[in-house]
Amino acid sequence: MKVPTAFQGRRTVKLVPALSDADSVVAAPPIQSPTGDDELLDSYSRTVARVVEQVGPTVVNIRVHHANSARQPGSETGGSGSGFVIAPDGFILTNSHVVHGAGRMEVTLADGRVFAAGLAGEDPETALAVIRINASQLVHAHLGDSKSVRVGHIAVAIGSPFGFQQTVTAGVVSALGRSMRSQSGRLIDNVIQTDAALNPGNSGGPLVNSRSEIIGVNTAIILPAQGICFAIASNTAEFVAAWLIKEGRIRRSWIGVAGQNVPIHRRVVRFHRLAVDYGVLVAGIEPGSPATRAGLREGDVIVAFEGEPVAGIDELHRHLVAQAIGIPSQITVIRHTEKLDLVVTPEELAQDNQRN
Secondary structure, eight states: OOOOEEEETTEEEEOOOOOOGGGOSSOOOOOOOOOTHHHHHHHHHHHHHHHHHHHGGGEEEEEEEEEOTTSSTTOEEEEEEEEEEOSTTSEEEEEHHHHTTOSEEEEEOTTSOEEEEEEEEEETTTTEEEEEESOOSOOOOOBOOGGGOOTTOEEEEEEOGGGOTTEEEEEEEEEEEEEEEOTTSOEEEEEEEEOSOOOTTOTTOEEEOTTSOEEEEEEEEOTTSSSOEEEEEHHHHHHHHHHHHHHSSOOBEEOOEEEEEEEOOHHHHHHHTOSOSEEEEEEEEOTTSHHHHHTOOTTOEEEEETTEEOOSHHHHHHHSBGGGTTOOEEEEEEETTEEEEEEEOOEEOOHHHHHO
16 A cells, blocks of 8 residues: 655655554553462462461450449440450450459350350459350360561451451551550550551450461550550460469569560670570569569569579569569579679569559
């Protein structure tokens, strides 16, 4: 076909006839299978879905009824929270503020069954409680090792915010080693911070890793902020739950320090031949406490108690129980680069103080 030519000054422009879709000389790019980010997102979705399938059936909704003396006799006020089954014979772990002072409680399982529940024990110092229902052969969750958690790990929260059962949010572990105050006013150490969204009613529900292991008990949010949520570490929860099931409460000894898990420099570990490369940094000391009388100072790093290695706050808490009350005990600290053995006499933390 002869193509006409148009003249614009001295420039020559060839006029080419438009091509139809059928005449296109450029082939459309082939549709490619998902790769790169698509595969990554697909894998993430499958991971979260698998976690929900495995842990979701263990999560329960807890309805709490309180007698209201301020109104007419017999009236009640209510609230709700979350929890999860930790034993096949009906033991459920939740937050103490969810069930504290409850006149009666009702638990709704994931399969819709409803049971009356009773309080097995609570520990406001760690914001944890255990309740029990009259049921058996229940699907139960497995508590993982919170020491293995790292910042950036996937975190999935399951609960019943505002009564919407089996609500799932996902995010990452934002920070470790946080401290927060319980309702009794005492610091809870070694708290996990996450950006998995929590709302009222999520309290007591599980925080789960990508292996479907419980790494924390969802506890609190900062209301003005977005994506700043907290969970009690699973190692602390496992220790506390065992005592609550056994005795209904924890007789806890107290030395009066606020602590944080910290790494110890390798040179210090080698020089003093320490059995641990982590310890508990003394971030604060309460005046008049056993720690004050023992000579502990802020900045000391606790590495042993009664000759047993202390690699973190959980290990220290395990030593500070009933057996240590009133017993002079050796506590080993690293002060700067010096290793010191001090004698501290733990005191019992009164139950009244724990609940006020």
